[in-house]
């Protein structure tokens with residue numbers, strides 16, 4: 728299946744339909760990792776809808792990530808609670824010095840080609856893109872089908888942005904949850920006093 732075939736899907740299909748997804752836990756201020764490339768510790772203790780990891784685990788057929796994220800956390804079985812083994816593709820300009828790991832392929836190719844390879848490996852399931860920089864490149868090329876975010880109640884203030892594109896053109900989105908694609912989402916939070924704020 729090619730990425731252009733994938734883009735013909737209407738966005739309302741079930742999770743497992745051969746789409747290229749940006750899928751992240753994100754801080755309220757739009758960071759997917761902190762300044763140390765840590766994507767995990769700041770979300771520890773946050774609660775998730777029951778069954779959500781299994782839902783995504785069943786629908787994701789391959790993962791496409793970048794070298795920084797891999798070097799920071801080189802554990803191919805970690806995503807989605809290790810529920811399913813799936814091929815992982817890591818894009819890097821220097822695959823030669825990467826530490827080999829089972830199920831992990833290091834690619835040095837065009838980002839669209841990397842997405843195509845991951846889609847083929849996913850065998851009709853979705854590809855999860857686990858990289859802000861690759862996600863941004865694919866968004867620019869109109870090769871992202873959907874963005875799925877789990878917003879953690881925290882303001883990080885620094886780190887890896889979901890979409891970092893200074894001076895670039897804004898990318899308009901449609902809301903897929905609910906009936907109103909242009910709806911503004913209302914949220915209410917309050918700051919937690921600092922002595923309680925180390926964990927949720």
Ligand SMILES: NC(=O)c1ccc[n+]([C@@H]2O[C@H](COP(=O)([O-])OP(=O)(O)OC[C@H]3O[C@@H](n4cnc5c(N)ncnc54)[C@H](OP(=O)(O)O)[C@@H]3O)[C@@H](O)[C@H]2O)c1
Pocket residue numbers: 750751752753758759760761763764765766792793794795796797799800818819820821835836837838857858859860861864887
């Ligand atoms: N919050 C979440 O749910 C979640 C989930 C997964 C990951 N993450 C986090 O996301 C972060 C990773 O995103 P990131 O954007 O900072 O970094 P990244 O994409 O992991 O790493 C950037 C590196 O990927 C390689 N790369 C990117 N585009 C390339 C291209 N077109 N061709 C060849 N190589 C390319 C380059 O590596 P070389 O320098 O080797 O060429 C580049 O320096 C990590 O901190 C990870 O922890 C968060």
